[in-house]
Amino acid sequence: MSKILKKLTAYYKPYKGLFFSDLFFAIIGAAITLIIPLLVRYITNQVIYMDARAAFRMIIQLGVFMILLVLVEAFCNFYIAYYGHIMGAKIERDMRNEIFGHYQKLSFAFYDNQKVGHLLSRITSDLFDISELLHHGPEDLVISVIKFVGAFGILLFINPKLAAVAFFFVPFLVIYAVYFNKKMKHAFRENRARIADINTQIEDSLSGIRVVKSFGNESVEMKKFSRGNERFVDSKRKSYQYMGAYNSGMGAFTTLITIGVLIAGAVFITKGQLAVADLVTFLLYINNFTDPVKKLITFTEQFQNGYSGYSRFLEIMAIAPDIKDAPDAAALTKVRGDIGFDNVTFRYEENQEDVLRHVNLQVKAGEYVALVGSSGAGKTTLCSLIPRFYDVSEGSVTLDGVDVRKLRLKELRNQIGIVQQDVYLFAGTIMENIRYGKPDATDEEVIRAARAANAHEFIMNMEENYNTDIGQRGVKLSGGQKQRISIARVFLKNPPILIFDEATSALDNESEKIVQESLESLAKDRTTFVIAHRLSTIRRAERILVLTDDGIAEEGTHEQLMKQGGLYASLYEMSFS
Structure with missing residues (x-):
């Protein structure tokens, strides 16, 4: 725990002045609350027994002094409320930058096993x-x-x-507090x-709202x-039960202290061991106590x-x-x-089966290679090893x-441009989405890339052209339009290596033809890997590789492979039957 707290306090370092x-000002404010009851005691014990004129003058002076103290205390409270919160916000910003930057460094393997809602809760609440x-x-x-x-x-x-x-009463109060603190710690976690589960459910449901509505499954969601x-309410019920017992118990203890002092003070007064003014002062200080x-x-x-939030923060940062x-x-x-793929074997996790096994492949610069095969044969996985979305389990991939x-x-x-079947466009304008490539x-460069991707014409027909939200x-665009924007993004990036991952498989025939032209224009003079679902789109490929669970089963041009039967x-x- 001490190590965690040491790490946590390190966030104060850039803001030592504010801290x-x-x-x-917290100390000054607390000190003032201690001084005022002493002044009250002085007035009730000394001043009221002075000569009337002197007492009046002293009371006015002390009254003005106490008003000044109140004004200073008010300023102190404002300072710690405003600047203290500003310091907290800056630290929160620094930590959010830190964890978001860490998210950017983590690989696909991490996100394969995570829920977005859980990751979101760590960066917000x-x-x-x-x-x-x-x-x-x-x-x-x-204080x-x-x-x-x-x-x-x-x-x-x-x-x-x-x-x-x-x-x-204080030792009993401390024991009570420690016991319920432990209970609350587990409940808060x-x-x-x-x-986080609720965040995940909301994100999942809202992201798939079109699927939900198409199946009429609003009630299921x-x-x-x-x-x-309900699970959240159940967990809250337990934490509020502990918190309720804690708060009510602590409130009872503080009231008992007041009652105990009042009864004892009254007894001491009857025995002549305590002045009434001192009991009044005592009761004023009980508040401070x-x-x-x-x-x-x-x-x-x-x-x-x-503390529980920081523990969860450290769990992510430790990955x-x-x-x-x-x-x-x-x-x-x-x-x-x-x-080059040299004796490449790959599995997603240590205990899982191999997705690729002893794959050997050499692709020359500027060559157009198509990958075909049944689902699960490892076509996408093979291409994902080139940009190191995953690292090989054995062997090596070379550039x-x-x-x-x-x-x-x-x-x-x-150096690698990727056009996927499931295009991801960010919320914003067409211009911003294409410019993401560079x-x-x-x-002018963005518009040139859009023209090359056969996207300029439909963009200019939109209400605000390139500034259309x-x-x-990208819910306001058709599948073909989204795909052409993603191709324009890669045109703008202008990489020497391309990967087309079933980029036209979800399109209608007309859109497929336009997108296919854009892809072929983009692939010119670049090393290109095409993962094909529709085999009609790869007939002109220089090499076609047929992947199976055992690796590359066949290789050649369309004509050569058709002759092999x-x-x-x-x-x-x-595919044509």
Whole structure:
């Protein structure tokens, strides 16, 4: 726990000025609350027994002084509320940058086993709770300690016996607090898991809303959501049960302290051992004595939320990227585009079966290669090894004779353009989505890329042309339009190596023809891998590779493979039967 807290406090380092000024004003504010009851005691014990004129003058002076103290306290409270929260927000921003940057480094293998809702909760609600702890935690502790120790010291000075009565309840209060703190810690952690499940369910349902509505399954989604929501309420019920017992118990203890002091003080007054003015002062200080307890109630809740949130934050940050630059990774200069697969074997996880087994393949720069085969034969996986979306389990993949694992990852991926069947377009305009291929491209370069992808004409027919907002994931565009924008994006990137992953399989015949022309234009003079579902689209490929579970079963041109009458011929005939 100490190591975790040490890491957590390191986030204060860039904001030491704000942090210490926040604590300074918290101390001043707490000190003022201790001074005012002493002034009240002085007035009731001394001033009211002075000469009337002198008493009046002293009361006015002390009144003005107390008003000044109140104004200073108000400024202190404003400072710690405003600048303290600004510090918390900046720390939250830094942590959000840190975890989002870490998300960017993690490989496909990580995302294959994660739910977006869980990842989202770590970057939103978890970080908010952490920042609240980092802002309020130190100042609440400082204020609580000053008020508790200061008030108890003053009470001891006024009347040790009465102070002992007040302190008698404190050990029981601490034991009670520690017990319920442990209970709440576990309950809060469970709450976080449940809200992450709900986030996942919402994200999944809303992303697939068209599928939901097409099947008329709104009630099914509502039932799934309600189940998750009920589990969340159940987990909250347990945490609120502990919190209720905690708060009510702590409230009872603070009231008992007041009652105990009042009864004991009344007894001491009857015996002549305590002045009435001192009992009044004592009762005023009881507020300062019990107020820290109330602050600690808030602090413990914040601590449980923030600490459990930071534990989950560290869980993600502890996951090392399994695909990263080697220490001696080489820079890429001029890329020809020769690709080699040398005895490549690949499996997604250690205990799973091989997806690819001992694959050997050499593709020359500028060559157009098509991959065909049944689903699950490893066509997409084979191509995913080139940009290192996954690393080989055995063997090696080379670019211009160099193992891709020895090349800088960003530079390697900059040399590869990918057009997929499931096009992902970001919320925003057409211009922004095409420019994603080259963020510093000019408008003229974007338009040139769109023309090359046969997209310019339909874009100019849209209401705001290139500035048309396409909606979430491009919902306002047809499949063919989305595909052409994705091709324009790759045209703009202008890489020497291309991968077309069943890029036309989901399109109608007219759209397929237009997109196919765009793809062939893009593939000119580039090393190109085409994963084909419709075999009619690859008849002109220089080489066609037929993949099976045992590797490359057949290789040749369309005419050669048809003459062989093997697996490719049967697949081709089947596609037209």
